[in-house]
Amino acid sequence: MKLYDLELSGNCYKVRLFAALARIPLDVVPVDFLGGEHKRPPLSDLNPWGEIPVLVDGDVVLRDSHAILVYLASRHGGAAWLPGDPAGLAEVVQWLSTAANEVQNGPCAARLVDKFGYGLDKAETIRRSLRILPLIDAHLAASAWLAAGRPTIADCAVFPYVALAPEGGVSLEPYGSIRSWIARVKALPNFLPMPGV
Amino acid sequence: MKLYDLELSGNCYKVRLFAALARIPLDVVPVDFLGGEHKRPPLSDLNPWGEIPVLVDGDVVLRDSHAILVYLASRHGGAAWLPGDPAGLAEVVQWLSTAANEVQNGPCAARLVDKFGYGLDKAETIRRSLRILPLIDAHLAASAWLAAGRPTIADCAVFPYVALAPEGGVSLEPYGSIRSWIARVKALPNFLPMPGV
Numbered sequence: 001m002k003l004y005d006l007e008l009s010g011n012c013y014k015v016r017l018f019a020a021l022a023r024i025p026l027d028v029v030p031v032d033f034l035g036g037e038h039k040r041p042p043l044s045d046l047n048p049w050g051e052i053p054v055l056v057d058g059d060v061v062l063r064d065s066h067a068i069l070v071y072l073a074s075r076h077g078g079a080a081w082l083p084g085d086p087a088g089l090a091e092v093v094q095w096l097s098t099a100a101n102e103v104q105n106g107p108c109a110a111r112l113v114d115k116f117g118y119g120l121d122k123a124e125t126i127r128r129s130l131r132i133l134p135l136i137d138a139h140l141a142a143s144a145w146l147a148a149g150r151p152t153i154a155d156c157a158v159f160p161y162v163a164l165a166p167e168g169g170v171s172l173e174p175y176g177s178i179r180s181w182i183a184r185v186k187a188l189p190n191f192l193p194m195p196g197v
Numbered sequence: 198m199k200l201y202d203l204e205l206s207g208n209c210y211k212v213r214l215f216a217a218l219a220r221i222p223l224d225v226v227p228v229d230f231l232g233g234e235h236k237r238p239p240l241s242d243l244n245p246w247g248e249i250p251v252l253v254d255g256d257v258v259l260r261d262s263h264a265i266l267v268y269l270a271s272r273h274g275g276a277a278w279l280p281g282d283p284a285g286l287a288e289v290v291q292w293l294s295t296a297a298n299e300v301q302n303g304p305c306a307a308r309l310v311d312k313f314g315y316g317l318d319k320a321e322t323i324r325r326s327l328r329i330l331p332l333i334d335a336h337l338a339a340s341a342w343l344a345a346g347r348p349t350i351a352d353c354a355v356f357p358y359v360a361l362a363p364e365g366g367v368s369l370e371p372y373g374s375i376r377s378w379i380a381r382v383k384a385l386p387n388f389l390p391m392p393g394v
Contacts, residue, residue: 048332048335048336049332060284060287062287062288062291063291064290064291064294064295066290066291066293066294067287067288067290067291067294068287070283070286070287070290071283071284071286071287074283074286074287075283075284086267086268086271086272087257087268087272089267089268089271090257090259090264090265090267090268090271091259091264093261093263093264093267093290093293094259094260094261094263094264096263096290096293096294096297097261097263097264097293097294097297098261100293100294100297100298101297101298101301101302104298105298105302121318121321124318135245135246138245139245
């Protein structure tokens with residue numbers, strides 16, 4: 001099972017982190033991102049969107065980090081990390097949507113500007129960060145984990161770009177419950193770090 | 198089972214559309230959106246994010262349209278619309294992420310500017326629309342439905358804001374495969390329209 005990967009990508013890290021926590025073996029293939037390898041065949045044939053991560057497991061090819069988390073959890077022995085009951089599953093999906101939209105376009109986008117020089121509207125990324133982080137913080141003031149009362153792929157999906165927020169100039173100092181949650185995630189058995197986390 | 202709803206919201210329409218297609222009874226509760234009812238208790242207690250739709254089913258409260266689709270499909274008899282196998286489930290989740298990010302911040306956001314006067318960067322919403330629509334069109338040139346070779350909640354999640362794109366000044370004229378797919382969705386038994394679709 002191959003993961004086309006970039007070490008500094010939080011979206012790739014979501015997958016590496018979960019695979020480490022759930023002890024799922026991955027063949028990690030580094031992609032020459034600066035050289036645009038993901039925009040050219042053969043990678044752009046696997047993912048026409050020209051993005052990474054990409055997971056290839058036999059005939060299954062997946063292009064979205066959240067879809068990859070769902071696949072690994074349900075197919076490769078990580079079932080404890082993805083509730084099977086409808087309410088628990090939906091609770092996790094709520095946070096996958098949050099990771100895909102509010103976190104991606106907030107703290108992740110702010111980091112893309114500061115660390116990689118992306119031409120995005122920095123003020124807008126900060127505005128979005130300052131909306132979503134207090135909501136996450138308030139949620140975590142009442143629950144140790146994002147969903148289902150235990151560590152799930154929801155935590156793996158939201159953790160990377162929240163923990164990396166300071167690399168986009170977004171301080172986590174005001175968010176005590178987020179900082180406690182980050183410490184809990186880091187204390188999970190088999191936790192895997194990345195640069196900046 | 199109550200759905201707090203706004204008729205002109207594509208995110209609310211995702212849920213109404215799926216419930217109609219899968220014949221799932223919903224008690225639709227109109228929200229006074231212009232009056233800010235969703236930003237005040239009791240609705241803001243159900244969803245601290247101050248957004249709709251919100252679904253309430255006994256003790257289960259869900260705040261995200263995609264999570265609601267997953268819940269209804271897995272809990273209320275819409276299982277044919279959500280594959281249970283890991284690859285099929287992940288394929289659907291890919292499109293839920295696309296709906297939550299690329300479609301929400303592309304054609305949906307363009308419509309928010311033109312139709313409701315939201316102060317977003319219109320040029321950026323157009324740029325994002327012109328990136329995602331060709332990718333969806335190319336995918337639909339090869340498959341009749343977005344995922345799993347049949348109608349699923351992925352179609353219900355992506356359909357509303359793609360079909361409403363012209364209300365944000367984004368023409369669907371260049372995208373023949375999208376237009377054929379829209380016609381296929383509209384021809385599904387029990388299809389439910391909304392204004393502008």
